[in-house]
Amino acid sequence: MTSGSVLRRCFHNPGRVTIISTIRGKRPYYNKSPTTFKSELFCPFCPGNEKYTPPATLALHISTNGKYVFFSEKESGEISTWVVRVFPNKYPALAPKLNINLAYGYHEVLVETRIHNEEKYLKDPRNVYFALKTLKERIKRILEDPKIKHVIVIKNKGVRAGASITHPHLQIFANTFIPPEIGNEIFGFKRFFEENSECPLCYLLSTYRELIYYSNESFASLIAYAPRVPYETYIVPFKHTFSFLNISDNEMYDLSTTLSRTLLTLKKVLGDFDYNLWFHTIYDSSLSFYHWHIEILPLTTTWGGYEKGAGVYIVDKFPENVASELRNAISEEK
Amino acid sequence: MTSGSVLRRCFHNPGRVTIISTIRGKRPYYNKSPTTFKSELFCPFCPGNEKYTPPATLALHISTNGKYVFFSEKESGEISTWVVRVFPNKYPALAPKLNINLAYGYHEVLVETRIHNEEKYLKDPRNVYFALKTLKERIKRILEDPKIKHVIVIKNKGVRAGASITHPHLQIFANTFIPPEIGNEIFGFKRFFEENSECPLCYLLSTYRELIYYSNESFASLIAYAPRVPYETYIVPFKHTFSFLNISDNEMYDLSTTLSRTLLTLKKVLGDFDYNLWFHTIYDSSLSFYHWHIEILPLTTTWGGYEKGAGVYIVDKFPENVASELRNAISEEK
Numbered sequence: 001m002t003s004g005s006v007l008r009r010c011f012h013n014p015g016r017v018t019i020i021s022t023i024r025g026k027r028p029y030y031n032k033s034p035t036t037f038k039s040e041l042f043c044p045f046c047p048g049n050e051k052y053t054p055p056a057t058l059a060l061h062i063s064t065n066g067k068y069v070f071f072s073e074k075e076s077g078e079i080s081t082w083v084v085r086v087f088p089n090k091y092p093a094l095a096p097k098l099n100i101n102l103a104y105g106y107h108e109v110l111v112e113t114r115i116h117n118e119e120k121y122l123k124d125p126r127n128v129y130f131a132l133k134t135l136k137e138r139i140k141r142i143l144e145d146p147k148i149k150h151v152i153v154i155k156n157k158g159v160r161a162g163a164s165i166t167h168p169h170l171q172i173f174a175n176t177f178i179p180p181e182i183g184n185e186i187f188g189f190k191r192f193f194e195e196n197s198e199c200p201l202c203y204l205l206s207t208y209r210e211l212i213y214y215s216n217e218s219f220a221s222l223i224a225y226a227p228r229v230p231y232e233t234y235i236v237p238f239k240h241t242f243s244f245l246n247i248s249d250n251e252m253y254d255l256s257t258t259l260s261r262t263l264l265t266l267k268k269v270l271g272d273f274d275y276n277l278w279f280h281t282i283y284d285s286s287l288s289f290y291h292w293h294i295e296i297l298p299l300t301t302t303w304g305g306y307e308k309g310a311g312v313y314i315v316d317k318f319p320e321n322v323a324s325e326l327r328n329a330i331s332e333e334k
Numbered sequence: 335m336t337s338g339s340v341l342r343r344c345f346h347n348p349g350r351v352t353i354i355s356t357i358r359g360k361r362p363y364y365n366k367s368p369t370t371f372k373s374e375l376f377c378p379f380c381p382g383n384e385k386y387t388p389p390a391t392l393a394l395h396i397s398t399n400g401k402y403v404f405f406s407e408k409e410s411g412e413i414s415t416w417v418v419r420v421f422p423n424k425y426p427a428l429a430p431k432l433n434i435n436l437a438y439g440y441h442e443v444l445v446e447t448r449i450h451n452e453e454k455y456l457k458d459p460r461n462v463y464f465a466l467k468t469l470k471e472r473i474k475r476i477l478e479d480p481k482i483k484h485v486i487v488i489k490n491k492g493v494r495a496g497a498s499i500t501h502p503h504l505q506i507f508a509n510t511f512i513p514p515e516i517g518n519e520i521f522g523f524k525r526f527f528e529e530n531s532e533c534p535l536c537y538l539l540s541t542y543r544e545l546i547y548y549s550n551e552s553f554a555s556l557i558a559y560a561p562r563v564p565y566e567t568y569i570v571p572f573k574h575t576f577s578f579l580n581i582s583d584n585e586m587y588d589l590s591t592t593l594s595r596t597l598l599t600l601k602k603v604l605g606d607f608d609y610n611l612w613f614h615t616i617y618d619s620s621l622s623f624y625h626w627h628i629e630i631l632p633l634t635t636t637w638g639g640y641e642k643g644a645g646v647y648i649v650d651k652f653p654e655n656v657a658s659e660l661r662n663a664i665s666e667e668k
């Protein structure tokens with residue numbers, strides 16, 4: 001089906017309904033906010049400007065013999081050759097201290113690379129690999145704090161995504177509670193499994209292959225079955241496991257390639273685009289029905305009251321057509 | 335408490351957690367997208383341009399002796415003296431026809447007034463009264479269709495809110511299912527009632543009076559206890575009832591005054607601002623624990639991945655302080 005309108009309910013998150021309506025795409029007004037920043041004269045995340053951010057809680061250094069070394073600047077002092085750098089957010093929403101007037105938790109920034117330009121950074125998947133390796137290590141260490149129940153990792157790219165700095169960086173939020181959206185998914189995965197004796201994401205991967213637009217041995221990139229924006233993408237490991245922390249080093253490399261290819265392909269099709277990205281993972285092995293994944297929301301449309309107030313999302317393209325468009329963009333490169 | 339950071343969970347919607355963090359307000363970058371439309375030479379909702387929109391399913395006419403007359407343009411033809419006009423969306427996401435390639439439902443536009451400028455329109459609450467009276471009538475008639483399970487009414491104002499036309503108008507979405515956000519609230523109201531033998535909104539009105547910034551005999555305007563944006567406002571009837579359709583004509587007039595005063599006060603404090611607004615109401619008397627209300631989201635901040643991917647909202651002002659700021663703005667007028 002390539003035109004008209006249908007209703008779809010997300011398999012793994014009961015809080016979402018999508019109406020696919022190709023007629024809506026014909027509306028005369030289509031507003032895009034600018035994605036440029038007013039002042040880009042100074043970047044606090046670029047090498048040389050470390051003093052403008054707090055000391056790193058974790059940084060990755062690669063020694064001359066190729067060995068990965070993790071260090072904290074509080075203990076080791078600054079090492080100017082860092083490859084990836086993690087530090088507390090200068091304007092935190094949470095802090096790992098009791099008795100002060102701030103909600104307990106961790107709110108950190110992970111500078112993914114020394115390279116200021118995202119496209120340049122993405123072109124070599126090894127850069128992404130270094131960032132992910134450091135991310136995994138930092139999450140592990142934060143989880144040693146028994147007060148922390150969950151860690152969510154997000155990325156905001158561009159003004160429309162809520163970003164204030166362009167240099168490639170992730171944000172880490174470690175909470176003393178399970179965030180509502182993770183709770184919704186735990187509920188959704190559990191119910192789908194009880195009703196179908198199968199994981200909803202495993203089902204999606206095996207049954208809706210036409211939604212997949214990139215894959216390698218370990219991961220697939222696909223357009224969501226019930227997307228909230230036309231190009232909403234999931235990156236899903238083929239191997240069912242509840243946690244990002246469970247992936248092997250080989251899988252980590254495949255994930256780096258997947259992330260790099262996915263974002264560059266979207267950029268090729270959409271031009272410069274703003275996006276939100278997050279890791280949906282849990283850390284509790286008793287909830288092994290959960291299937292961890294990454295969600296990417298390219299912000300090409302604006303949500304209105306129906307989306308926010310009803311939880312019903314209107315998109316103007318069929319997910320199967322979007323996936324096909326992206327597959328074509330990839331095959332043209334070969 | 336006026337500084338620092340605290341965590342709050344919404345009483346009636348379990349899908350929402352807010353972190354109030356006054357430190358976040360000190361971030362150096364604060365981006366506001368423009369709210370102006372490129373071309374405003376022609377307005378299809380202004381009187382005289384009726385032929386550019388579909389025939390009205392319902393319109394309000396006030397006869398020379400002051401009587402309210404509802405008519406449909408399909409039956410009565412066009413009456414150029416309409417006061418409020420409702421018609422199917424030209425680019426619908428839903429349509430009330432079977433056997434065509436469109437999800438079943440109603441997607442209509444309610445032009446609230448002949449007046450193009452919102453501020454002018456709001457300054458006389460009678461204008462709002464006419465719009466609400468017509469809205470109530472149209473919802474009633476749509477609900478005569480047995481396939482319709484729920485009707486949600488929304489308003490998008492400005493580019494950031496997803497609007498494409500500035501002339502004051504509401505949108506009506508009638509669905510064959512209960513929208514997810516309404517489902518979340520039904521669950522939340524029920525649970526709060528079971529645990530506390532009280533309605534969460536009645537509790538809020540009686541216990542958190544410092545959040546109220548405007549009230550009259552029938553309605554209160556208050557800042558949300560766990561807001562998703564700093565100025566998030568609820569308009570709540572003092573009388574507990576599950577449905578907007580249950581309000582009397584007197585209450586309708588009080589609601590018009592409340593809406594008018596609330597939006598004009600927010601405008602006084604925020605300047606020109608974009609917003610989403612929706613009616614959260616149900617129509618099923620067996621769920622009488624529900625308390626209908628209006629929610630207004632002034633879009634002064636941009637949601638990022640934490641808000642969208644975790645369901646955790648960071649605001650940089652204490653709701654009690656925001657309410658006090660708005661109370662002051664109102665009292666200055668007297």
